[in-house]
């Protein structure tokens with residue numbers, strides 16, 4: 417097709433692809449015809465070698481039609497290069513092959529080139545004979561190149577002989593054949609250009625689709641980037657939230673720890689003097705407002721200094737912890753228990769009369785005296801002296817209640833320790 421519209425470069429490039437990598441030897445032979453035609457069109461300097469190779473290929477493929485077609489191209493190449501005798505020699509060889517009559521197109525092509533070769537050597541008789549055969553045998557193929565070329569050859573021959581009337585007739589026939597040939601060629605060119613235009617349109621559509629795809633890919637990249645950024649943002653927010661929670665937690669636990677240190681005795685875990693006073697005042701206020709009795713127990717370990725001195729400070733600490741642990745067992749939830757001195761403890765009992773408080777003190781005293789101190793690693797006995805006061809005699813004032821309980825405890829110490837004394841007026 418590309419050869420028909422003189423686009424020899426494209427014709428060569430496509431036919432060469434098949435020629436170099438054919439599916440079969442037959443395919444190689446067929447492609448070689450178009451390839452040679454393109455090479456002649458391109459004035460390639462190795463055409464004769466290529467023709468020789470292609471003829472060998474078609475012979476091997478047993479393709480006589482294509483062998484003859486290539487032979488006609490070989491003649492065309494020779495005539496083009498004014499090697500008329502060589503072209504005539506090929507024609508004469510061809511005549512000897514009876515097979516050639518089977519292929520009208522091939523025969524016309526070969527006769528046509530032979531006509532041109534004869535004109536080239538001014539053998540008008542032979543040229544005329546052949547040209548007339550072409551014209552006669554190709555009445556219905558006015559369009560073909562050999563036909564219009566043959567009419568032109570006949571015109572030239574008649575003119576050279578001075579047969580002007582005949583020359584005019586041939587020229588008219590030539591003009592007619594040429595017009596038909598050119599119309600056909602114009603149709604082919606139009607079809608070709610239409611095809612090229614359609615291909616161009618398709619390519620433009622493909623390019624547009626490619627552009628669309630590019631835009632879509634860009635959009636996708638953008639969405640992905642956005643998604644990545646959102647994920648990052650969520651991660652950062654989560655991290656900030658986590659950090660804030662950790663800081664808040666640490667702040668809370670810090671405050672709680674600080675509060676605990678400030679309000680509780682680190683050794684025994686019960687309220688320190690400051691917190692005991694605060695809690696006790698609140699409880700007293702409640703009891704006074706609700707006309708409820710209240711009692712206070714104050715107790716102090718006996719000869720505690722001796723324990724420290726004899727067994728060391730660690731043994732003394734153990735004893736303090738053991739006493740608190742033991743006494744705690746006998747206290748209610750709303751009793752206020754605190755360590756108000758080194759080895760001195762106080763309990764405020766809301767809603768409790770002094771006699772019941774004295775009873776509880778007795779229970780604690782007995783329990784302290786029963787502590788097995790060997791767990792400390794030393795052998796000693798713990799006792800404590802208790803003083804008890806009540807709101808009936810001391811009122812709902814903490815200072816008074818503690819003072820009166822202290823007096824009673826002093827009496828217990830004075831009376832020989834390890835005992836309970838209740839304050840009375």
Ligand SMILES: Nc1nc2c(ncn2[C@@H]2O[C@H](COP(=O)(O)OP(=O)(O)OP(=O)(O)O)[C@@H](O)[C@H]2O)c(=O)[nH]1
Nearest residue numbers: 716717718719720721722724729730732733758759
């Ligand atoms: N191991 C220890 N000892 C303490 C602590 N706080 C105070 N002490 C000791 O408690 C002892 C109190 O001694 P004293 O006031 O003489 O009283 P005591 O030896 O118990 O004698 P009486 O009260 O008269 O029976 C001192 O030796 C203090 O060092 C403490 O937290 N741990």
